[in-house]
Amino acid sequence: MAGSKRSIIGGVDTxxxxxxxxxxDRNGRLIADAEFPATPTGYASMLRWMRAKGKLSRVxxxxxxxxxxGLARYLHDQGxxxxxxxRPDRRLRRQRGKSDPIDAEAAARTVLAGKASCAPxxxxGPIEAIRMLRVARIGTVKARTGALNTxxxxxxxxxxxxxxxxxxxxSAQLVAACARLRPDLSNLGDPAQAAKHALRSIAVRVQHLDTETRALRKQLDELTQAAAPATSAVFGLGPDTVSALLVTVGDNPDRLRSEAAFAHLCGVAxxxxxxxxxxxxxLHRGGDRSSNSALHIATVVRLRYDPRSRAYAxxxxxxxxxxxxxxxxxKRYLAREVFHTLRADYAKIST
Structure with a gap:
């Protein structure tokens, strides 16, 4: 069979x-492997190389x-x-070892075996914007907690x-009191003055992080409400939990194939x-742990304040x-409810 007509499957170790x-190929025979730069030019070269070897079906x-x-976005844009x-399981790595060619071939064989069925x-889109602000806010909160503990x-x-x-x-009184300290900077050799200076420096840092956290929280809440108004209206869900669920799904709603798949994605199946x-x-212990935590928090809130949930309990x-x-x-019932509201929200985003 001519190389240009045979169906081939690609795998990439990034x-x-x-x-x-x-x-x-479809019979699992290795055709070729090669290395490319992780740049837009490298992505284009990789795709040309793959298509030159045969009819590329999946990667x-x-x-x-x-x-x-970046590579996943480029390949998707190219159809x-x-x-x-x-990642390859540890048993396979113990048997075959580890190298970039081995991992790339293992990725292709995973696709051939049907074990990779999830679209990245x-x-x-707007969900990626929410993810980035969420990452920034989580980092700010962690930094504030660390500074306050210090x-x-x-x-x-x-x-x-x-x-x-x-x-x-x-905590609030301590930060305010330390921020008001006025050390003698010309006498930092004195432990008391050095302590004042250190405490004031950390307290001012906490205040800056407080301001940054509030600003990121406001921006994140606005984006989340605009992207998912129906999901935000679900009893027990707040901006933090809704944003976690949105980030788990991503910008492409085709990942929501069914409510059972969404439950597996959130680790509540x-x-x-x-x-x-x-x-x-x-419940299985796989899935995205941040979305699992979001559903757990919402479930606890509903069991405490929702009459229907309390009657069920x-x-x-x-x-x-x-x-x-x-x-x-x-949690499983809530995942089913959230699945339908997310589909409605994504339908509005796509239009």
Whole structure:
């Protein structure tokens, strides 16, 4: 069969500076492999090289949420069917070793075996904007927490005059009091003056991070409300939880094939956990953990404040279910409700 007519499958192992690609045919035979720069020119060269070897049907890309994001977007724009490939399992790496050609070939074989069926997030729309602001805000919150913890630990070891002044204050009071300190900068060799200077520096940092966090929170809330008004109206969901769910799905709504697939994506799909005379299910521990956490928070809120959810919990308690099992059931029901509202929101975005 002529090379231009045979159907081939590609696999790509992605890195910061280079991407390694491999091609196999429908029978699993390795055709060729090559390395390309991780640049727009390199993406174009890779695609030309693949298409020169045969009829390219699908390409599995490893790390589409990191190093492979640019390549996945480029291939999608060029009409290539791109699939997200997980990292090779450890058993395969123990048997065959690890190298870029081996990983690229493994990505292609994963596609051939049908184990890579998830389309990657395109990250080219309003949801990607939400993701970036969310990353910035999470980093700011973590930095503020770290700075505040450092401030409290320094108070413990500060000179006694400062400890007496600052002991027992709340976080807000402590930051305000330390920001008002006025050290003698010409005498920083004195531990008391050095302590004042350090405490004031950290307190001012916390104040700046507070301002940055509030600004990012406002911007994030506005984008989330505009992108998903129906989902934002679901009882128990707030801007943080809605943004986490949106980021999990991404900008391409075709990832939402069914509400069962969405449940798997969020890690709330039930799987059998029976043994002997015990017959039960549990939620699998895969999926995106941030969206799983978002659904868990919303479920707890609903169980506390939603009459229907509380009535459901009471009924299931009389049937012998424990509270963790009730929460698992509620998370699955909530995922079904959120799936339908997200589809409605994505339909508005696409129009």
């Amino acid at each position: 890195h910061t500076a280079t991407h390694h690609a491999a091609l196999i 599995g890309v490893e790390g589409t949420g990191a190093y492979g994001a 290539v069917d791109v699939l997200e490939v997980p 997030k395109l990250a080219d 401030l409290r630990s320094m108070v413990i070891t500060a000179p006694e005059s400062l400890r007496t002044q600052l002991r027992g204050l709340s 039930p799987i059998p956990a029976s043994s002997g005379k015990t017959h039960r299910h549990r 009471d009924r299931r308690t009389t049937e012998g279910l424990s509270m963790p099992e009730i929460i698992r059931c509620q």
